[in-house]
Amino acid sequence: MVFPFTSLQDFRVEITEEHELFRKMIREFVEKELEPRAMEIEKNNEIPEELFDRARELGLFGIGIPEEYGGQGGGQLLTAILMEELSRVSPAFATAIAVKGLFVVPILLFGTEEQKKKYIPPVARGEKFAAHANTEPEAGSDIAGIKSTAKKVNGYWVINGRKMFITGADKADYFVVSARTSPPPDRKHRWKGITFFIVERDWPGVKVGQKINVTGLRGEHPSEVILEDVKVPEENVLGPIGEGFKVAVETYDHGRIGIAAQAVGIAQAVFEKSLNYALQRYAFERPIISFEGVAFKIADMMIKLEAARLLTYWAATLADQGRKEYVIAASLAKTFATEVAEEASAKAIKIHGGYGVDIETGVERFLRDALITTIYEGANDIQRITIIRQILRQVFGTSLTLM
Numbered sequence: 001m002v003f004p005f006t007s008l009q010d011f012r013v014e015i016t017e018e019h020e021l022f023r024k025m026i027r028e029f030v031e032k033e034l035e036p037r038a039m040e041i042e043k044n045n046e047i048p049e050e051l052f053d054r055a056r057e058l059g060l061f062g063i064g065i066p067e068e069y070g071g072q073g074g075g076q077l078l079t080a081i082l083m084e085e086l087s088r089v090s091p092a093f094a095t096a097i098a099v100k101g102l103f104v105v106p107i108l109l110f111g112t113e114e115q116k117k118k119y120i121p122p123v124a125r126g127e128k129f130a131a132h133a134n135t136e137p138e139a140g141s142d143i144a145g146i147k148s149t150a151k152k153v154n155g156y157w158v159i160n161g162r163k164m165f166i167t168g169a170d171k172a173d174y175f176v177v178s179a180r181t182s183p184p185p186d187r188k189h190r191w192k193g194i195t196f197f198i199v200e201r202d203w204p205g206v207k208v209g210q211k212i213n214v215t216g217l218r219g220e221h222p223s224e225v226i227l228e229d230v231k232v233p234e235e236n237v238l239g240p241i242g243e244g245f246k247v248a249v250e251t252y253d254h255g256r257i258g259i260a261a262q263a264v265g266i267a268q269a270v271f272e273k274s275l276n277y278a279l280q281r282y283a284f285e286r287p288i289i290s291f292e293g294v295a296f297k298i299a300d301m302m303i304k305l306e307a308a309r310l311l312t313y314w315a316a317t318l319a320d321q322g323r324k325e326y327v328i329a330a331s332l333a334k335t336f337a338t339e340v341a342e343e344a345s346a347k348a349i350k351i352h353g354g355y356g357v358d359i360e361t362g363v364e365r366f367l368r369d370a371l372i373t374t375i376y377e378g379a380n381d382i383q384r385i386t387i388i389r390q391i392l393r394q395v396f397g398t399s400l401t402l403m
């Protein structure tokens with residue numbers, strides 16, 4: 001047994017009939033309505049409004065959000081199944097549905113009852129869009145390096161700063177925004193002094209800047225967000241003043257199971273495409289699957305795909321059980337699944353030969369999407385740091401500074 005998992009029971013994956021019925025329902029929507037439009041999303045770099053309308057009708061925006069706040073309920077495993085199934089066809093659409101989690105989760109974890117009642121229900125119903133604005137031009141992994149500031153002036157917090165790579169910012173009605181409310185007390189405690197705020201798009205000084213033209217997830221582009229003397233009332237402070245680092249870290253701990261699931265969906269997609277293609281493509285008068293070089297690639301894809309799926313469902317099960325070990329499991333799953341998705345997508349291109357790099361066949365786009373999963377919600381090297389820190393903390397009760 002591996003620390004901190006001391007019992008065989010720790011490795012249970014709890015799938016119920018409800019999960020399977022849900023998966024079938026999503027698969028039906030995906031095959032009938034999303035698949036026919038996946039290449040259109042890719043080409044136009046835009047998700048058609050009708051797909052958001054259908055997502056509203058199906059209640060997809062509310063999955064994972066408690067019913068008392070207007071959601072459909074369901075835990076991390078149900079949310080992971082949704083992400084996986086959507087990503088199998090359109091990882092960009094999956095991100096568009098899921099990104100509101102980075103707004104809702106910190107409010108659920110740290111918000112006041114008033115904040116929960118005001119901001120979560122319209123987002124859970126898909127009536128309002130929401131985004132998470134933490135990354136800055138000079139600070140991504142190093143959250144403590146953010147430069148945005150919030151100063152108390154005449155009873156309001158006044159925010160100034162610039163945020164980068166904010167997914168869904170172009171559509172967002174609401175944001176959670178991080179800013180420095182006090183300088184770090186010393187070098188060892190650089191993470192102290194950051195605070196999160198809930199900010200509305202319509203407030204004076206909030207500007208959504210240029211869209212950032214990233215390689216993948218076309219259709220759900222990140223943008224810059226500029227904050228110029230934005231006045232935020234005291235009741236929109238999210239969580240304790242100066243403890244925003246904790247808000248960010250706990251939010252990403254939840255979110256990264258979804259990214260692992262997104263990667264599983266990508267790996268599933270390229271596995272299916274590779275298998276089908278290798279069966280019907282002939283070379284030297286034989287289907288190419290009869291060549292060991294091709295067959296072994298497909299077998300390797302499946303080995304890693306199923307391992308990634310199990311890791312992801314396991315992390316989600318631990319989270320649904322309220323086990324603190326889910327944090328390490330989520331990092332294991334995110335790192336492994338996203339690297340499996342990247343490797344499998346590259347293999348899929350090779351199996352498809354020239355058609356693999358023909359944009360029209362829709363194979364290469366999965367590699368571009370997979371690359372992003374290895375970066376956002378905590379780059380994979382940061383996950384590796386989390387894994388080591390969690391082992392040391394949970395098993396030996398000690399902490400370590402890794403550079």
Ligand SMILES: Cc1cc2nc3c(=O)[nH]c(=O)nc-3n(C[C@H](O)[C@H](O)[C@H](O)COP(=O)(O)OP(=O)(O)OC[C@H]3O[C@@H](n4cnc5c(N)ncnc54)[C@H](O)[C@@H]3O)c2cc1C
Nearest residue numbers: 132133134135139140141165166167222376377379381403
């Ligand atoms: C498509 C997309 C969407 C995004 N959406 C959002 C969003 O909605 N909201 C938001 O706030 N942010 C968002 N981000 C930002 C994302 O979270 C950051 O890009 C990510 O955290 C990495 O930060 P960085 O880009 O500044 O890279 P850096 O932190 O500069 O890292 C660069 C490289 O250095 C490595 N590195 C850094 N520190 C260490 C270390 N201590 N040990 C080992 N290696 C290290 C990293 O692993 C990486 O390989 C998005 C990014 C992308 C690409």
